[in-house]
Amino acid sequence: MERPLRADAERSVRAIIEAAERVLATDQGASVEQIAEAAGLTRTTVHRRFSSRQAIIDALAVSAKQELAEAIAAARTEQSPALVALHRVTEYVLRTKGRWKFTLGNPLADTSAAHEIWAEINAATLGLLARAKSEGLIAQEADLEWVRQVYYALLHEAIAKPADSPEVGPDYVALATLVTDTLLHGAGPQ
Amino acid sequence: MERPLRADAERSVRAIIEAAERVLATDQGASVEQIAEAAGLTRTTVHRRFSSRQAIIDALAVSAKQELAEAIAAARTEQSPALVALHRVTEYVLRTKGRWKFTLGNPLADTSAAHEIWAEINAATLGLLARAKSEGLIAQEADLEWVRQVYYALLHEAIAKPADSPEVGPDYVALATLVTDTLLHGAGPQ
DNA sequence: GCTAACCGTTACTGCACTGTAGCAGTTCTT
DNA sequence: AAGAACTGCTACAGTGCAGTAACGGTTAGC
Structure with missing residues (x-):
């Protein structure tokens, strides 16, 4: 109507x-x-x-999470081994996250309207991490919920990180490498 | 007066x-x-x-960061090898951070009054990480600023993590192990 | 080109919150 | 026990913001 x-x-x-x-x-x-x-x-x-003002926030959340879901879908994670899939989806997510610094990663903007999209994203991420575990990238003893939490946090920090070369914009490929490396191997040697 | x-x-x-x-x-x-x-x-x-309302926020920031600085000092990080020092300071910091969920880890509460305390804390953390690197715990190529950023984020996530046994309160020792392990080795095997 | 939808301007209402003030009663200090 | 400091209560001024309404001019769509 x-x-x-x-x-x-x-x-x-x-x-x-x-x-x-x-x-x-x-x-x-x-x-x-x-x-x-x-x-x-x-x-x-x-x-x-x-x-209302809240309606703006809601629309923001929907837009951002929709775009995020599209980015994840575009990464086609099912069609490659977990390592490259993880790297690729990280890069894509970083790109869109860079454009939605406020909405994403701000629980204030979590509204009911965007909840189902968020759940879908969450499930996809957990699925990919589970596959990563089955392919030996992640330790068997690891708590996948914790890994997901850390992964999200790393994405957030990567966006917050000051760019190496301020003029040309962030190098999302390098950032994706940094995030996945840190997630899988931490800061220690090797 | x-x-x-x-x-x-x-x-x-x-x-x-x-x-x-x-x-x-x-x-x-x-x-x-x-x-x-x-x-x-x-x-x-x-x-x-x-x-004023802002004066409350300021006092909050000072209280929290002071307590945090005391916790770090109490960990006596200089007197043990980096690995145990890191573990120990993490545990202490988590304890106080649990009591100051809002103020700490909320840039909104960053006021000029608490700035110097914060700088001191930051320097101490970077110093410890540098020592960890010199002792071989952290890769030589690692960007210490990034490591610090990740470390702070992990502390934050550890506090946000739902407790395993809700009734008895968080197990800060276990959390500290989780944080340091994740920081140094990530989620991968080994 | 006509109509309906859209936008800017102005103006108004109402609300929630901040900050202040005075007074009367209570609690600490010595 | 006396005085000073503190609190609760009530009331008020001021402000900033959300949301609504009407009117005239502009723009898009058929």
């Missing part, structure tokens, strides 16, 4: 979501007005597209 | 800080009134002890 939005309205929605991501990344408590300004719109227009 | 507080006032200050830690741990944006209620006081009394 939902009329499709007009093209300009659609653009506004995009602009709001992207601006919200940028603004909230540096200030979680930012007002709707700050978001509107960053989007090049007025506050009233924002309220026309999103009935 | 500061008159010492009366005993009851001193107790109020304590109660406020502890309550603030509890309340803010679950809701970063909690109001002064919520904090007051949790402390068993009224809002006006809170404002008598802390001129």
Whole structure:
């Protein structure tokens, strides 16, 4: 029963979501007005597209997690051995995570709407880790829940890490190598 | 030139800080009134002890980081080989971090007042890691800044990890082993 | 080109929170 | 026991923000 939005309205929605991501990344408590300004719109227009401030957060969560799920799917982890699959999915995830610093890795943005997507992502990750274990990459005694937790944390830290060459943007391939290496071997020699 | 507080006032200050830690741990944006209620006081009394809401946060940061610095000092890391020192300091830090879930590991609570304490802690950690490297625990090629970042993240995750036996409280020794093992060897076999 | 949807502007309401003040009763200190 | 410090209570001013409404001008879609 939902009329499709007009093209300009659609653009506004995009602009709001992207601006919200940028603004909230540096200030979680930012007002709707700050978001509107960053989007090049007025506050009233924002309220026309999103009935409440929380609605913006929800939309943000859905967008980000959807994009994340797509990135994971695009990595096609089932079609390669666990090591390369892990490396590849890490790279893809880092790319999208770089664009959603606020929403992802911020429990505040966990809403019911995005919960099922998140569960799906979680299951996929656990599945890949289980395969990694069966292929001998991960110790048999390892607690996979803990490994997943550490993996997520490493992804987060990799994004937070200051880039080696500030001008050219982060080298996601190198970061993916760093994350997987650290996850599997830690900081110790070998 | 500061008159010492009366005993009851001193107790109020304590109660406020502890309550603030509890309340803010679950809701970063909690109001002064919520904090007051949790402390068993009224809002006006809170404002008598802390001129502004930010002043509470500052006091929180100082308290927590001071306690953290003491915990690190108590570990006496210089007096044992790096591996046992790392294990020991990890255990101590986890204990205090468990009591300051909000303040520590929340950049929001980083204020100028606690900055120097934090710098000191940071330096001590880096020093220990450098020694660990010189003793062969950490790979020569490793980026110590990255290792420190990962170490902090692991501490954070260890605190967030659901306890194995919920009733008896977390087993900090086991957690310390988990953290150091993961830091040095990752999730892989060996 | 006509219509409907969209946006900016202005203005208003309502709410929640911060910070302050005065007073009366209680608790510490000596 | 007396005075000072402290707390609870009530009340108030000020602020910032969310959300709503109406109007005139602009833009997209058929």
